[in-house]
Amino acid sequence: MSAERAPGLLAGDSLNLRLARRSLGLIALCLVLLPFADLAITTHDPWAELERMLSGLLHPDILATQSLPHAIALTIGFALWGTLLGVVLGFPLALLFPRSRLLRGSCAFVRAIHELFWALLLLQVFGLSAVTAIAALTIPYAGIFAKVYAEILELTPRAPVDALPEGVGRLSRFVYAELPMVWARLSSYTRYRFECAMRSSVLLGFVGLPTLGFHLESAFREGRYPEAGALLWVFYLMIASLHLWGHRRLLPWIALGSLFLLGPWPDIDGALLWRFVSVDLWPKPLLEGNWSGLWQWFGEIPDLLPAIGNTLLLGLMGTAGSLVVALLLWPMASHHFGNRPTRMAGKGVLILMRSTPELMLAFIFLLMLGPSMLPAWLALSLHNGALIAFLVARHADAIVPGSHALPASSRYTYELLPRLYGGLLALLFYRAETIIRETALLGMLGIATLGFHIDSSFAYLMFDQAFFLLLITAGLNIAVDALARRYRPREIADTPGERGHPGREATC
Amino acid sequence: MRWFVACLLILVSTAATADTFRFTAIPDEDQSRLEERFDKVADYLEDQLGVAVEYVPVKSYSAAVSAFRNDQVQLAWFGGLTGVQARRLVPGSRAIAQGKEDAEFRTYFIANHDSDVDTQGDDLPKNVQGKSFTFGAKTSTSGRLMPEYYIREQFGAPPKSLFSRVGFSGDHTRTIALVESGTYDIGAVNFKVWDAAVADGRVDTDKVDVIWKTPTYPDYQWTVRGDVDNRYGDGFTDKVRQALLDMHDPELLESFPRQGFIPADNDDYQPIEDVGEKLGLLR
Numbered sequence: 001m002s003a004e005r006a007p008g009l010l011a012g013d014s015l016n017l018r019l020a021r022r023s024l025g026l027i028a029l030c031l032v033l034l035p036f037a038d039l040a041i042t043t044h045d046p047w048a049e050l051e052r053m054l055s056g057l058l059h060p061d062i063l064a065t066q067s068l069p070h071a072i073a074l075t076i077g078f079a080l081w082g083t084l085l086g087v088v089l090g091f092p093l094a095l096l097f098p099r100s101r102l103l104r105g106s107c108a109f110v111r112a113i114h115e116l117f118w119a120l121l122l123l124q125v126f127g128l129s130a131v132t133a134i135a136a137l138t139i140p141y142a143g144i145f146a147k148v149y150a151e152i153l154e155l156t157p158r159a160p161v162d163a164l165p166e167g168v169g170r171l172s173r174f175v176y177a178e179l180p181m182v183w184a185r186l187s188s189y190t191r192y193r194f195e196c197a198m199r200s201s202v203l204l205g206f207v208g209l210p211t212l213g214f215h216l217e218s219a220f221r222e223g224r225y226p227e228a229g230a231l232l233w234v235f236y237l238m239i240a241s242l243h244l245w246g247h248r249r250l251l252p253w254i255a256l257g258s259l260f261l262l263g264p265w266p267d268i269d270g271a272l273l274w275r276f277v278s279v280d281l282w283p284k285p286l287l288e289g290n291w292s293g294l295w296q297w298f299g300e301i302p303d304l305l306p307a308i309g310n311t312l313l314l315g316l317m318g319t320a321g322s323l324v325v326a327l328l329l330w331p332m333a334s335h336h337f338g339n340r341p342t343r344m345a346g347k348g349v350l351i352l353m354r355s356t357p358e359l360m361l362a363f364i365f366l367l368m369l370g371p372s373m374l375p376a377w378l379a380l381s382l383h384n385g386a387l388i389a390f391l392v393a394r395h396a397d398a399i400v401p402g403s404h405a406l407p408a409s410s411r412y413t414y415e416l417l418p419r420l421y422g423g424l425l426a427l428l429f430y431r432a433e434t435i436i437r438e439t440a441l442l443g444m445l446g447i448a449t450l451g452f453h454i455d456s457s458f459a460y461l462m463f464d465q466a467f468f469l470l471l472i473t474a475g476l477n478i479a480v481d482a483l484a485r486r487y488r489p490r491e492i493a494d495t496p497g498e499r500g501h502p503g504r505e506a507t508c
Numbered sequence: 509m510r511w512f513v514a515c516l517l518i519l520v521s522t523a524a525t526a527d528t529f530r531f532t533a534i535p536d537e538d539q540s541r542l543e544e545r546f547d548k549v550a551d552y553l554e555d556q557l558g559v560a561v562e563y564v565p566v567k568s569y570s571a572a573v574s575a576f577r578n579d580q581v582q583l584a585w586f587g588g589l590t591g592v593q594a595r596r597l598v599p600g601s602r603a604i605a606q607g608k609e610d611a612e613f614r615t616y617f618i619a620n621h622d623s624d625v626d627t628q629g630d631d632l633p634k635n636v637q638g639k640s641f642t643f644g645a646k647t648s649t650s651g652r653l654m655p656e657y658y659i660r661e662q663f664g665a666p667p668k669s670l671f672s673r674v675g676f677s678g679d680h681t682r683t684i685a686l687v688e689s690g691t692y693d694i695g696a697v698n699f700k701v702w703d704a705a706v707a708d709g710r711v712d713t714d715k716v717d718v719i720w721k722t723p724t725y726p727d728y729q730w731t732v733r734g735d736v737d738n739r740y741g742d743g744f745t746d747k748v749r750q751a752l753l754d755m756h757d758p759e760l761l762e763s764f765p766r767q768g769f770i771p772a773d774n775d776d777y778q779p780i781e782d783v784g785e786k787l788g789l790l791r
Binding site: 045 | 678789
């Protein structure tokens, strides 16, 4: 560290100073732009609503939902088949991934569009069917698997391959010498993705597919909080018990069994599908080669720039908010602080918050606070902050403190945080891509981000406009990802762990 | 492995199920009320038509249209605008019946008492300007299309520049709830849903009340796909229409809520199509 000249406040070239500058810059930018955000609370008595919700959560009514087992089975079935087909498609793509720029671009594109947007798009050709649900998960997941599997394969130790005699075929080499070395990582990541798929599958109910989210949305919207509470508990139990029923031997049977429930399968109308892909999705002037008409078409898109601005602003606010929440919450779950009961409670709270998808949290806050950016901001910050805090707490637990005599505040400030901060910030920057993806999506709830207009375009059956807005969303997402990668602290050595990579656990 | 294959075979054999006649309805009210309503209607139609009939619940207006387009439902209880959308997407499909009230439908503008908007006059009160306002669903006829049309006609300005905040509640029940709770000052709501809510005591008229009633326009209708005669036998469309017109059980009708059904055809909805195009919601 540069000790020769006395550095000014935050000046200097040490790693932590650079990190501090970046974080403060992020928060300062957020504060400067905050006045442009619509943060009004429009409900008259949010506390009464919150009280009713909490009372529903505490007095759940499990019998209120008709066909609850069916909804649970469909949620699992969609998630399982979506993940499975994603692996089937993604694995071969992973092998080609390092070699093809086109493939990398396409994968980045399909990843950049949220599962729910895929569902809205597929809904138009496959209707409310299992095909829509499964494909909505499979398509983005194939892109994700291709990228992550490729990263994992890249790290395959060379020794076993070098030890093979000459003339061993490419396939044998791969199956016997390379694959076994990375198998554990591949399968552990796949398992993590399945958990993500469970959450996405629940969310598919928000656009009308008959999963748990379908009933959850209705129950919350109509204020039937005991039913909503019961459904939330069912959801948490499903996620928490994943390691019990998500066993390797059991999953094929669950997959097979769920097939019985996924029907009726739609008759796919080839002509309709072709018309949708070749005509409906494209601006008419473009297909006719009418350039001035295209300009006019472009002008008819309502509020494009404000929507992009709002999406970016909310994304920035969500990222800064997550940083603050993560900094505040991680000690709750770390063994350096508190006692056993407080840690259990802290861990519980963090797990609940990180398991609840942003869309669901935002929806609940929206009912409480009314339609503005505030509920979305809270949801993004709490969910992502809790997720990061949970991982940071785990990293913290691997640290052996030098002195036990320090009071908690000093331990936090002087001993632990300096060693954890780089990792925390790296996680945050990994998370930025997901945050902006979610931000666009939250528009579907009526917040003025891109999702609002995408939802409207689908409602008005203007698929060309919807598709164009989806392209903008994807572009925005890819740009933010590139920016985040540029500023992500690189000097931080990846914390060794089961999954080998800190960012990978922050991707859904 | 043997068991696996056996199960797979059973699965394939059960996949070919009988041709069920399915219908849906735009989700204009609370889901629970809709399911109660339409499961009974499904039973009634099954009796009358002699085929298995199933109600398919949907979450959004556009999902109802999409299910109709993809032949996942063959019959739908659409609003004026969604019906036009659906019939444009599925050539040959027809409006066959509407509620007795649907030939002369209305939108009620409702306001929270604390918002100090003048009560009923011949026009929408001038001092709605600057208040917050919510529509229903984005493609609702009575909750979006017609109220927006009358707002523009009266004020010569789009709702966005007239009100301090414009929202889309999603359905009529929610519009009433949001205006009653004061989240929005003003809302536009389907008059049948409002009347039924008042009659059932589900709304507190000390907190929210009607401030203006629009002129009349055509709204809800049953629309059927053009290919049902081929699939379910000649004259099936007429049988469906007759079954709907013969629906006299007050319990069934009350849940719509309509006094009964009368014949309708595509041309009845030309005014809706014109307004939809004018507002840029159809093209």
